Structures are given as C-alpha cells and as structure tokens.
Ligand code: DX5
C-alpha cells in the first residue's frame with residue numbers, strides 16, 4: 423500500500439538550503455548555527471560512495487551528529503549505488519528527506535514509496551544528461567524533485583546552461599498534474615543562477631560554495647533569498 427504523501431506547508435515560497443559539503447567541518451556547529459539564524463529552510467547533506475560518483479564523503483553518522491545540532495529538516499542527497507540499502511540507517515539517524523537518483527534505482531516509483539512508507543519525504547534527483555521522460559513519469563511519487571544543474575560529485579562547479587529548459591519541463595509537469603512537490607536545483611547556485619532557475623520554475627535552492635565559501639555566509643544566504651523573491 424502507498425503511504426499517504428505529506429503536504430508541504432507554505433508550498434509556494436522559495437526555500438534556501440545550504441549544502442554542508444562546502445562548510446568548514448572543523449567548525450561545523452558554528453557553520454550550522456550561522457545559516458540557521460540567517461533563515462536556512464533545510465540543510466542539504468551530500469552522501470557520495472565513490473561509485474555512483476567518484477568522490478567519497480560521509481554517511482549516517484554525520485546525519486546523526488547534525489541531528490543533535492539543529493532542528494532544521496535534514497535533506498539527504500544520496501549519490502550512491504542502490505540507495506535503498508541505507509534507508510533504515512538514514513531514517514534512524516534523523517534524516518527528514520531522502521533523495522535518490524533516478525540513475526541509481528531500478529524502479530523510481532517503488533523506491534520513492536518505500537521512503538514515504540518509512541515516514542520520510544521522498545526526493546528524486548536527475549543528472550544533467552539523463553533524458554527527462556521517465557523522470558517526469560515518477561513525479562507523482564515525489565515530495566521533492568531535484569534537478570541537478572551540474573554533474574553530481576563535487577561542489578564549486580559552474581551552473582550548466584542547459585538547466586533552465588529542464589527545470590521548466592519539470593515545472594510544467596508538476597503544474598499539469600497539480601502535484602505537491604518542491605522543485606529543487608543543485609549545483610552552481612548563486613544569486614544570478616538562482617534567479618535564472620527561479621524564473622524557469624525552481625522553488626528550492628541548494629547552495630554550497632555561494633554560502634559557505636564567502637566571508638559572510640549569513641549575508642550570502644540572505645542575498646540568495648532576495649535574488650529569488652518574486653517580482
Ligand atoms: C554536488 C552536490 C551539491 C553541492 C553543491 O554533487 O550535490 O549539493 O554541494 O555545491 P555548489 O553550490 O558549490 O555547487
């Protein structure tokens with residue numbers, strides 16, 4: 423049986439989600455406190471396994487530690503092969519959203535429903551070169567659609583110019599089916615590219631370097647939010 427999807431409150435507002443991949447891990451508690459005070463909506467956690475992407479990062483232990491440091495929703499982006507293997511561990515660790523890649527699962531709808539059935543919000547990410555049709559099909563099972571705007575695997579890369587078209591196609595499908603699904607963008611997001619992505623229909627902005635690798639992360643976060651205000 424499918425778990426009933428949980429609706430988002432404030433569905434139309436934009437959400438800013440700092441990606442801790444770019445944070446200074448020797449001061450993680452401070453980094454989290456600063457962005458939380460500046461109004462971060464979620465904290466994005468990039469899990470990489472050295473197989474689905476070449477890099478290796480962290481796993482449930484970090485999520486568990488972050489859970490003790492913040493009440494912000496933890497948005498866990500699994501760039502790993504066969505991600506459902508880790509569903510229980512990330513759920514136990516305190517993840518709120520679990521995002522899997524279309525390219526890493528056999529059956530996206532059932533994977534997303536398994537995440538929902540465990541009581542988490544389910545996200546589906548797509549790489550920049552993957553054709554959209556199967557992705558669009560799976561959207562009714564998603565709480566969060568994540569359009570990768572760089573090749574996944576590392577922070578600090580430039581936003582790919584083909585992204586707005588893909589974002590617009592996903593937005594169109596979300597509207598056509600009247601889905602309660604956030605539309606996130608991840609990679610190379612700063613004030614300019616966030617504005618471009620927002621115009622194409624994104625409402626959720628993951629940003630690493632443009633927040634944490636600046637002299638004043640709180641000011642940078644607020645600048646990003648201003649950039650995506652409607653009007
Ligand atoms: C890339 C990750 C991103 C990354 C974004 O594979 O999924 O979340 O942290 O970093 P920036 O914003 O620096 O491109």
Ligand code: ZN
Nearest residue numbers: 466468499608
């Ligand atoms: Zn990510």
